[in-house]
Amino acid sequence: MTDPQHPVAEPEYPEYKDRTFRSSGGIAGGVLLLALGGWLGIDAMIRGEGRTPWLALAGLLLAVPLVVAFTVRPAVYANDDRLRIRNPFRTITLPWASVSGLRSGYSNEVFTQSGAKYQLWAIPVSLRGRKKAARRKSQGTAAGDPSVANARRPGEAESLRAPGDQIMDDLRELSELRAGAKSAQGEPVVRWGYEILAPAVAGAVLLAVVLAVA
Template sequence: MRPTLTFSSGYGRVLTVAAGVVALGAVVAVWVQDGAGEVLRALPLAGGVALAIWALFWRPAVVVSDGGVLVRNPFRSTHVPWPTYRGLTVQWSLVVHTTDGDVTAWAAPRSSGTAARMRRSSDDPVVAAPTQDARLPATAEDVAAAIDARHRELTDAGFLRDAERARTAGGIRPERHWHVATIAALLALTVAAVAVLATA
């Protein structure tokens, strides 16, 4: 079994931690200055901002495995089994083509022009995939290279020889799941924050 590669934004993780620290600091400042009663009023706004930044910048990822490609976006994830994979393109971000339409990866933006000119050589460990499960920085080009390499390896090894027949016989399709808990929590915190601000 080949390693599972998880591509996500290192910058997004730093931003999320920084936002969490700022939100916590704001709540502590309110507590020190105005007392515990005001903390309850500050929590919905601070919590909502921290949760939104986590959903937008920490959670998104693209996971490449022998089972397919998982595109985890802020509010919805799509698992693309290899029999449903139809290729990819790099536009403003990575776009995975499937039998049920296209899936855009929030976590894999295209490199800037400067970054493209400074592209790593082909013997870079990100391009030459690791030999064990790993978390790697996400750019559309690196993720595309990993997906293409994994698909080619599985095809060359014969694992996808009957993929089309298996797809039609088994009704295999990309699986989409909304992140219901995250959406509900954001809505609840937003409503609570608006209510607090309206009574300020």
């Protein structure tokens, strides 16, 4: 029987700092596209004649937000309370209690208790990485490497998994560990990225006007 004067302490869970996951390849490609597009667009606005400067301006207003949305913007943030997914046009905040599972297939996805599904754009699936990891595992097994035989033990299986799959394994573990915590309760919150949508729509409208009056 529990003594009311000395209540039993709740079990402590390990604290996880906010971890950020982003695609370095996507960011590099986005920066390159932005630099190239900016150089060509600004040059056309300065040196172009007739409607060319307006077409260049409209094109930049439309293209730059879209490039940012699909390359630089995507990110996944995870801590001991929630999973926050910043996709091209939306930001989804999921307390761990609202997450029913995470799945890795041809894309990485998270499912909520209500049945909603969201893709994790910042954690791309690499089929080449999976093939390389499978090849390392088969080679280790053939060579009798003991680390392969005990690959399920923490800290020993990372090299035998594709990076994206390993990240998803870590998120599943964190979800299972923290789903019952009081601070991880709540409902999903979805916010549209108007900072991306507004300039893109403005660029599309301006482009349509310039083409219409030509």
